[in-house]
Amino acid sequence: MSNESKNAEARESYRYYREHGICISCRCERAVRGSVYCLGCREKKRERERNHYKMMSEAEKEERRAKVRIYHKQLRAKRLAQGICPHCGRRKLAEGKAACPICAAKRNALQRKRRGGGVRAVWELEGRCRNCGEPVVPGYKLCEKHLAIARLNRMKGTLASLGSAAYQSEREQFLKWLKLCSGKRGVPAM
Numbered sequence: 001m002s003n004e005s006k007n008a009e010a011r012e013s014y015r016y017y018r019e020h021g022i023c024i025s026c027r028c029e030r031a032v033r034g035s036v037y038c039l040g041c042r043e044k045k046r047e048r049e050r051n052h053y054k055m056m057s058e059a060e061k062e063e064r065r066a067k068v069r070i071y072h073k074q075l076r077a078k079r080l081a082q083g084i085c086p087h088c089g090r091r092k093l094a095e096g097k098a099a100c101p102i103c104a105a106k107r108n109a110l111q112r113k114r115r116g117g118g119v120r121a122v123w124e125l126e127g128r129c130r131n132c133g134e135p136v137v138p139g140y141k142l143c144e145k146h147l148a149i150a151r152l153n154r155m156k157g158t159l160a161s162l163g164s165a166a167y168q169s170e171r172e173q174f175l176k177w178l179k180l181c182s183g184k185r186g187v188p189a190m
Contacts, residue, residue: 148178 014036017024023031025045029038037045053061076086080098085091087107091100099107120130129136129143137147155170 152178 014024017027018031018036021031023029023038023041024036025041026038029040031038032042035042053064056064075089079086079089080093083093085093085100085103087099087103091102093099094101094104097104119133123133124130124141127136128134129146130141131146132143134143134145136142137144140147142150152174155174
């Protein structure tokens with residue numbers, strides 16, 4: 001049997017097992033969805049690749065990383081030219097953006113996490129109002145001003161469901177209370 005016929009036979013058997021969802025390595029187990037290997041063979045393949053990578057010299061590793069960078073750069077350009085998300089390759093780009101809405105949201109969340117939440121997170125850790133950085137009311141995460149605003153907003157939400165008459169009377173009482181407190185530090189004057 002010549003090499004060409006062996007290669008053709010190997011290609012044909014590979015195609016057969018892949019199409020029928022059978023592992024191409026052990027040819028016994030069902031292949032994992034989205035892969036051509038079963039779980040056991042997939043793990044063995046990963047281990048072989050890890051060991052091979054460990055045995056490579058630094059120059060070989062750098063050459064491999066350079067090839068991967070070039071590949072991903074070309075893939076990104078190809079996807080952008082097609083008008084699909086360069087990150088996932090599945091969805092259309094958002095209008096005027098360089099990613100689909102889902103990937104953009106994931107990326108923004110990751111960046112916020114890496115930044116540690118910004119100034120507001122620092123203020124909360126230091127025991128200051130998360131909105132303005134002023135000292136907080138004991139037992140709360142807000143200063144007097146923002147606590148009053150939060151209470152008003154909460155009241156609006158709960159009373160709006162009760163009906164307009166009850167809402168108006170409660171709102172008037174709250175505004176009277178706010179006027180009484182307007183001389184205090186941090187409470188907005190009415």
